Amino acid sequence: MIPNRLDALMNGLLNDTVFADLVAPVQHALAFVRRAASVGRVLSMERFIALGVWRQLQGMGVLREQVQALDHLRDQLAPQAESVVPLARSTWSDALASTERRAVLQAMIPVLMREVGAVLPDRLAGVPGLDGRPVRAMDGTYQEESAHYRRCTPKQGGEDNPKGHGELVFYNLRLGLAEDALVETRSRHEINLLRDYDARPGALTQEARTLWVVDRAFIDAAFWDRKKRTQGSTLITRMKSNLVVGSRAAMPIAKTPENAGVLRDERITLLSSSQEWRLITLRTRQGRRLEFLTNDFSLLPGVVAFLYARRWDEEKCFDTWKNDFAHAKAWGKSPVAIDNQVCLAIITHALVTLLLHRQFGAEGARDHKALRKQEQRQRKAPSAPDGTERPDWTVPLFRYTSKISRQVLRFFKHSLLSPASPALYEAKLRPLLEAYL
Structure with a gap:
């Protein structure tokens, strides 16, 4: 490939366009990564990331479609x-x-996240007891293999996951x-993946004092006992029916708004653990009883239940990745290609969120039409089929929506070549955050 084949296309894509505005933080983040500038003489890292973001936003799962679309774009731009x-x-x-490229x-990504974290609003601000601790969720999802991948499951004598690639x-x-x-x-089971990840240099699970909100599949008492003992990190999850409780001791429940609906707060021992745990029983607004398991004794029981509910944000x-980005299907068949693809999905999501904040401040994290719909569900009687189980005290904490709406993402999909300006964002993008078309 001749290097200048791509020059005319990239110059047009990045010449004062919405796309240029969107990917501008990439160059700044790459400046902090050693070897980034030396990777890819033909397709530089900056161009590789930009074209990966473009492909994610366009929802192109097929490489041939990407190549053809870039060819048409080049004819239009140059x-x-x-x-x-090109x-x-x-x-x-x-x-x-x-x-x-995977190493770069x-x-x-951590550099970009630090930039994002410095400007985005804290979605958990106002939650009592967190004291600035990192709060993270983890969960698994599956991705359809590329057309070139030949799956061989355990039933067929191989090791491949019958559900697809796991992430x-x-x-x-x-x-x-x-x-x-x-x-x-x-x-492989999720807990084995967690152990693999924890052994990786720079793993987020090695960060001190992190509060992890996880599904029951990630319950491994020995693993979390060690995390609490060595790093001060704790866990919130749902109680699992096959966990054997050794002893129980009731704990007092403070009469605060946060504890509305809490029926029991117990200090327990588990036969699988060397440390004490905590079992919280909550009755929702709709009358369901839920049990939460945690090894964190510093939080109000109602806050524990609230934080577990926020785990839904990851879903x-x-x-967004599967239905709006080009991430439902793998772009390549090697684990490295799949790794790079998921990195590009993470970067794309962060860049869109960052641009919305740069243009509209905290309002960029609020999808007002979605928030109005949530408020209507909250006002319904608890017995209503489309009402919410959300406790009343948590309503002010849901100031930001969990998902970037599809019509907002369509703006980026169809307006990437438009000249970027505050007037364009005010006229075309802000209305999409405020009402359905």
Whole structure:
């Protein structure tokens, strides 16, 4: 591939456009990563990330579609350029499967997240007892394999997961963004993936004093006992029926708004653990009884239940990736290519969120039409089929929506080449945050 094939296209894409505005933080973040500038003489890291973000926003799961669309774009932006395709399929495939690029992406994402965290509103501000602690969720999701991947499941004598490629995603509940992920093509239990991730240098699970909100599949008493003992990190999850409780001792429940609906707060021992745990029983507004398990004794029991409910935010992130981004299906068949793809999904989500905040401040994190719908559900009687189980005291804490709405993402999909200006965002983007078209 001749380097200048791509020059005319990239110059047009990044010439004072909405797309240029969107990916501007990439160059700044890459400046803090060693070797970033030396990776990719033909397709630089900055261009690789920009085209990956563009592909995610366009929802293009097929490489041939990406190449053809870039060819048409080049004809539109630089009709005088040579008539060869600006990006060869092999060039993109090789870049996607590059371990060097994966190392750069994994080093760049924490830098980008620090920039995002410095400006985005704290979604858990006002929750009592957190004291600035990192609060994260983790959960697994599955991705359909690429057309070139030949699955061989355990029933067929292989190791591949019959559900597709597994992704263990780590989500920052304060920012409302995914921060990291572990990819696994083999059929393995979630707790084994967690142990693999924890052994990786720079793993988020190694950060001190983190509060983890997880599904019951991640209950491993020995693992979390060690995390609490060595790092001060604790866990919130749902009680599991096969956990054997050794002893119980009732704890007093403070009469505060946060504890509305709490029936019991017990100090317990588990036969599988060397430390004490806590079992909280809550009755929801709709009358359901839920049991929460935690090894954190510093939080109000009602706050524990509230934080577990916020774990649903990560499901909204998965929904955005699979239904709005080009992430439902793998772009390549190697684990490295899948790793790079999920890194590009994390970066794309962060860049969109950051641009919305730069233009509209905290209002950029609020989808008013979605918030109005939530308020209507809250006002319904608890017995209503479409009412909410959310305790009344938590309503002011839901100031920001968990998902970027599809019509907001359509703005970026269809307006990437528009000249960027505050007037454009006010006229075309702000209304999409305020009402349905």
